[in-house]
Amino acid sequence: MHLPYADSARLIVGTWWLVVLVVSTTYCGNLVAFLTFPKIDIPITTIDELLAHRDTVTWSAVKGSYFEQQIKDSPEPKYRELYQGMMKDDIDQKIMLAEVEKGKHVYFDWRTKLHYYMKKQYLVTDRCDLALGSEELFNEKIAMIMAQDTPYLVLINDE
Incomplete structure (x- = not known):
């Protein structure tokens, strides 16, 4: 996989992966909570x-x-x-x-x-x-x- 050489581009890619990680973890946590304890x-x-x-x-x-x-x-x-x-x-x-x-x-x-x-x-x-x-x-x-x-x-x- 090709990673950018510039620090600014690396910062953007790292931020993007952090956002993806937080969003997917939050979604999975909410899905598990909903299925485990339905309202x-x-x-x-x-x-x-x-x-x-x-x-x-x-x-x-x-x-x-x-x-x-x-x-x-x-x-x-x-x-x-x-x-x-x-x-x-x-x-x-x-x-x-x-x-x-x-x-x-x-x-x-x-x-x-x-x-x-x-x-x-x-x-x-x-x-x-x-x-x-x-x-x-x-x-x-x-x-x-x-x-x-x-x-x-x-x-x-x-x-």
């Missing part, structure tokens, strides 16, 4: 998307829960529409989670409880096929029980 496409992450897929997906919440009452009494049309399309019958938890894993059902509950379901499924199957929606519907209300005469009651209530 999971979650089709439903908001209430609007759920209502748009109402013909293919069912949804439910705990019967008589705070969430059910809030969307039932909500003045916002999409929440009322969500309540009207919601399954009102109690579903067995295992059947419900299996339907959620298949992508045929959406379950509404407090974020803490949903994290518990995700952890439980991961411990059983060693993988997690569940995902949380990106839309926050209501602030999660948390309470603590303590003695009435505790000196920390004011501090905890402020926080």
